[in-house]
Amino acid sequence: MQILIRTVLLCFAAALLTENSCCAQKNTFAESSTSLLSSWTPPLSTRGRFIVDATGKRFRLKSGNFHGASGTYNGWGDYDDPANHHAGEAAYQTVLCLDRKPLADIIEDFLRLGINSVRLPFSNAMISSTKIVPDHALLANPDLHNLTPLEIYDRVVQALTRRGLAVVLNNHTVKDQWCCGLDSNGRWNTAQSTERWIQDWLFMASRYRNNTRVVGADLYNEVRRDLLVDPTWGGGQEQDWYTASMQVATRIQREANRDILIFIEGINWVGVPLPFVPHYRPELDPVKELSHALPYNDKLVYCAHFYPNTGPNATGLKTNLGILHDRTYGQLTPKELREVVQRLAGYVATAVGAVQQHFTTPVWISEFGVGGRNEYSQVSRQWWGNFTQLLAEFELDFAVWPLVGWQERGQGDLWALNAYDSTGESLTMLDAGDWRLERWRMLINASVAEQVPIASELSTWRMLAPEWNSQQQSNWLHTRNLDQPGDRKASCPDGLRLVGLSHSDDPRGLCTDAVLGRNLWNYMDESAAVVVITSESEVQSNWAQGYIKLQCPFSAHLIGYSYEANLRLASAVCAASARLNSSVALTQYRSVWFDKSDSPDADRHGRFAPVGVPLGTCADDEVATGFAFTKKQRSGRRPAALLCAAYGVVMGSSNSNEGAHA
Ligand SMILES: *[C@@H]1O[C@H](CO)[C@@H](O)[C@H](O)[C@H]1NC(C)=O
Ligand SMILES: *[C@@H]1O[C@H](CO)[C@@H](O)[C@H](O)[C@H]1NC(C)=O
Ligand SMILES: *[C@@H]1O[C@H](CO)[C@@H](O)[C@H](O)[C@H]1NC(C)=O
Ligand SMILES: *[C@@H]1O[C@H](CO)[C@@H](O)[C@H](O)[C@H]1NC(C)=O
Ligand SMILES: *[C@@H]1O[C@H](CO)[C@@H](O)[C@H](O)[C@H]1NC(C)=O
Ligand SMILES: *[C@@H]1O[C@H](CO)[C@@H](O)[C@H](O)[C@H]1NC(C)=O
Numbered sequence: 001m002q003i004l005i006r007t008v009l010l011c012f013a014a015a016l017l018t019e020n021s022c023c024a025q026k027n028t029f030a031e032s033s034t035s036l037l038s039s040w041t042p043p044l045s046t047r048g049r050f051i052v053d054a055t056g057k058r059f060r061l062k063s064g065n066f067h068g069a070s071g072t073y074n075g076w077g078d079y080d081d082p083a084n085h086h087a088g089e090a091a092y093q094t095v096l097c098l099d100r101k102p103l104a105d106i107i108e109d110f111l112r113l114g115i116n117s118v119r120l121p122f123s124n125a126m127i128s129s130t131k132i133v134p135d136h137a138l139l140a141n142p143d144l145h146n147l148t149p150l151e152i153y154d155r156v157v158q159a160l161t162r163r164g165l166a167v168v169l170n171n172h173t174v175k176d177q178w179c180c181g182l183d184s185n186g187r188w189n190t191a192q193s194t195e196r197w198i199q200d201w202l203f204m205a206s207r208y209r210n211n212t213r214v215v216g217a218d219l220y221n222e223v224r225r226d227l228l229v230d231p232t233w234g235g236g237q238e239q240d241w242y243t244a245s246m247q248v249a250t251r252i253q254r255e256a257n258r259d260i261l262i263f264i265e266g267i268n269w270v271g272v273p274l275p276f277v278p279h280y281r282p283e284l285d286p287v288k289e290l291s292h293a294l295p296y297n298d299k300l301v302y303c304a305h306f307y308p309n310t311g312p313n314a315t316g317l318k319t320n321l322g323i324l325h326d327r328t329y330g331q332l333t334p335k336e337l338r339e340v341v342q343r344l345a346g347y348v349a350t351a352v353g354a355v356q357q358h359f360t361t362p363v364w365i366s367e368f369g370v371g372g373r374n375e376y377s378q379v380s381r382q383w384w385g386n387f388t389q390l391l392a393e394f395e396l397d398f399a400v401w402p403l404v405g406w407q408e409r410g411q412g413d414l415w416a417l418n419a420y421d422s423t424g425e426s427l428t429m430l431d432a433g434d435w436r437l438e439r440w441r442m443l444i445n446a447s448v449a450e451q452v453p454i455a456s457e458l459s460t461w462r463m464l465a466p467e468w469n470s471q472q473q474s475n476w477l478h479t480r481n482l483d484q485p486g487d488r489k490a491s492c493p494d495g496l497r498l499v500g501l502s503h504s505d506d507p508r509g510l511c512t513d514a515v516l517g518r519n520l521w522n523y524m525d526e527s528a529a530v531v532v533i534t535s536e537s538e539v540q541s542n543w544a545q546g547y548i549k550l551q552c553p554f555s556a557h558l559i560g561y562s563y564e565a566n567l568r569l570a571s572a573v574c575a576a577s578a579r580l581n582s583s584v585a586l587t588q589y590r591s592v593w594f595d596k597s598d599s600p601d602a603d604r605h606g607r608f609a610p611v612g613v614p615l616g617t618c619a620d621d622e623v624a625t626g627f628a629f630t631k632k633q634r635s636g637r638r639p640a641a642l643l644c645a646a647y648g649v650v651m652g653s654s655n656s657n658e659g660a661h662a
Contacts, residue, residue, distance in 0.1 A: 036116060039164070045259075048452075056454070061116070062398065063397075064399055065399055073090075092133050094137065110165065117399075169214065205252045225270055249264070288357075294493065306365060307369065308379060312326075349361070373410075403416065417440075465506075467508075485570065487564055492559050497557050506563075507639050509561065556625065557577045587649070622644040623646075624642050
């Protein structure tokens with residue numbers, strides 16, 4: 001949530017409180033929530049650009065943000081005075097509105113909006129707080145008295161999931177404070193170490209492991225510049241969000257919870273908002289050349305945020321408007337908005353049937369929202385219309401901000417879809433007079449592709465980028481820790497094979513299960529042969545004259561590699577390929593050169609290294625069985641050729657082990 005986003009609250013509307021709100025529809029929603037509970041089966045996973053449930057049925061996240069536990073305090077003045085909290089709402093480190101409405105009723109009101117999931121922000125401070133939440137913050141929920149914030153968070157998770165709502169845990173802030181200005185919450189390690197952050201996530205992901213309707217871990221909210229330092233996507237420094245998120249996600253999967261979806265936001269803001277100084281929102285733009293290969297590779301979802309009063313180059317700070325003329329998303333024409341949303345987020349969720357890319361995942365717009373009945377700006381209203389249109393059309397997953405807020409006599413925080421007064425009286429978007437409702441109904445009930453391709457028909461592509469940190473993404477190799485030369489190790493997630501490399505000092509890799517499926521190397525089999533190749537011992541023909549060649553043994557294929565700077569030491573990691581049958585084996589070998597220009601179409605599944613770095617990949621139905629690099633130090637030792645092989649019919653019997661390498 002952007003700073004000052006709701007200063008518009010001063011502009012009060014004579015909103016309409018209608019009587020029909022709470023009781024008329026009781027029966028329908030009781031029914032609809034029962035069907036929500038039985039309508040999907042956890043755990044969730046991803047298939048291409050879709051989120052699917054355990055039965056393979058599409059589960060589009062139609063979510064809302066239930067905030068408060070992450071903090072509402074503005075950071076100065078008396079904590080107990082609501083005036084010192086964002087929008088005048090004091091949450092006391094629990095979800096908002098527990099002072100005015102029983103939790104169960106709040107949840108029934110959510111269900112009536114048509115959502116199926118909730119993003120549930122928390123702060124690090126909430127986890128470790130031992131202070132009992134004061135009774136006056138829980139007036140409508142006496143059963144929650146004498147509990148710590150974390151214990152209340154537990155109860156909220158339980159209550160939501162019991163009604164069938166999927167819950168995404170969201171690490172929103174370090175401190176118990178409203179997000180997102182210069183509040184020391186800009187980075188996961190601004191106020192403490194990355195290791196502490198990882199430990200906290202392992203704690204949270206483990207805590208809810210046995211509640212399978214807790215479907216996601218949203219690693220950090222709106223990573224952005226602190227006073228002096230911009231976060232980066234790659235680079236290996238302290239502020240490298242790509243590397244930190246890769247590390248925490250990998251460890252959550254290996255040590256805490258392998259079923260949970262991992263949500264990674266792009267970078268929300270870099271630069272200083274001054275004229276002639278670069279300042280913008282990278283969001284998911286960098287993903288197209290640098291994406292994550294998680295050990296369980298069907299669990300990743302990328303996220304981005306959009307508001308009418310922020311923009312591709314606009315912070316959302318009203319005070320900027322005098323000196324800066326960066327337009328907000330609200331001020332873009334519909335055509336520009338479409339292009340920007342596509343460039344910063346939508347492209348990641350490639351269209352149905354399109355060629356899969358290494359970055360193809362679902363995209364969750366985990367925050368978007370607008371003032372409600374006291375919002376009269378045409379800019380904001382038209383933005384809502386156009387933005388919901390894009391969400392519907394691109395079929396993106398979404399989470400509106402926020403679900404709950406405070407109101408008195410129809411005035412107050414009407415960004416909230418459901419606002420409650422101090423007696424519990426509700427004013428919801430479903431009551432007459434809220435201009436947002438028509439588009440919300442359109443969005444929530446928009447028809448979406450039900451037909452998700454079956455897993456075996458959809459290939460997966462993932463990339464490796466070990467230049468800042470080893471990426472031993474194969475669990476098999478990670479646990480066995482074979483002896484490999486060099487300090488950088490890279491391997492494909494189990495089930496995928498290595499089919500591409502880049503011509504760079506720190507070679508990047510491309511992995512897939514295309515055409516030949518996930519069981520080419522039977523990694524579930526403890527005795528599955530894996531060898532580390534460090535010499536030319538297996539080379540049988542000179543397929544890259546004048547180059548050092550690391551080649552897999554006969555009928556094995558690449559799954560990883562390791563190296564020291566400039567490939568002075570290097571290894572190829574090879575796994576035995578399952579033969580399709582006794583008369584079909586790897587027989588057709590060819591060299592693919594890529595040191596001068598890309599091999600043809602090497603980027604057809606996305607560029608996996610920056611523009612200008614040549615790439616080489618085998619064809620979709622081939623395996624890579626070796627790579628070659630120059631001996632010449634002065635030209636830099638970089639991979640220059642791949643040995644690709646295809647299955648072919650073996651002439652005569654099945655014992656031809658000659659490996660007639662062309
Ligand atoms: C949440 O993020 C903050 C800020 O980086 C970090 O200090 C804290 O440890 C994180 N908590 C969890 C549970 O990840
Ligand atoms: C989850 O684990 C907790 C603590 O280990 C236990 O008390 C609880 O009964 C478990 N819940 C389920 C649904 O298994
Ligand atoms: C605005 O953002 C774009 C990227 O979205 C960037 O290329 C451009 O340099 C930015 N303009 C300024 C003034 O920072
Ligand atoms: C989109 O914005 C334009 C103005 O830029 C407006 O005319 C149009 O009505 C909006 N579309 C929707 C669906 O609200
Ligand atoms: C969506 O459609 C269903 C079935 O027509 C209807 O009952 C429900 O109220 C609609 N949801 C919203 C939010 O309008
Ligand atoms: C072996 O596999 C090939 C290709 O899938 C197939 O055409 C052939 O019939 C198979 N042979 C046997 C004996 O199963």
